[in-house]
Amino acid sequence: MGKSERNITNWKQYNQALVNRGSVTFWLDEAAVNAWHCTKHHGGRGRGFQFSDTAIETALMLKGIFKLSLRATEGFINSLFQLMKIPLIAPDYSCISKRAKRRCCLNKRNLFRFP
Numbered sequence: 001m002g003k004s005e006r007n008i009t010n011w012k013q014y015n016q017a018l019v020n021r022g023s024v025t026f027w028l029d030e031a032a033v034n035a036w037h038c039t040k041h042h043g044g045r046g047r048g049f050q051f052s053d054t055a056i057e058t059a060l061m062l063k064g065i066f067k068l069s070l071r072a073t074e075g076f077i078n079s080l081f082q083l084m085k086i087p088l089i090a091p092d093y094s095c096i097s098k099r100a101k102r103r104c105c106l107n108k109r110n111l112f113r114f115p
Contacts, residue, residue, distance in 0.1 A: 028084070032058065036088050049099070051091045056099040059091055070096050 008014050036055050041048040063073040070093035077090035091099070 028058070028080070028086075033086060033088065051095065051099075053099075055091055056096060059096045060100055063096075069093075 032054055035052050038049040038052040059073055059077060062068065062076060063070065066073075066076070068076060073096065074090045074093045081088050081090070
């Protein structure tokens with residue numbers, strides 16, 4: 001590996017940038033929070049969905065990014081809501097699993113593949 005072309009002059013800022021790379025701080029925007037619960041019926045027989053496609057996709061995205069199991073994903077989302085002081089609950093792990101089969105497919109090669 002060759003010598004770096006840029007010399008670092010501000011070591012304090014450079015070190016802080018390296019520390020910030022490991023930060024897992026992120027926020028759910030207000031639009032995602034407002035769209036968390038499903039407002040329309042799926043059109044078939046039976047009870048409608050409690051959680052929107054946005055909620056399921058968010059759960060699957062977090063599952064893929066942090067390599068969590070479905071149960072750990074449910075706990076992770078619930079803890080995020082507690083930290084953000086949002087009065088919502090995460091979809092149950094079985095709900096995520098069933099809806100993932102209908103909506104999205106997680107693949108090792110590509111994170112999402114929409115039908």
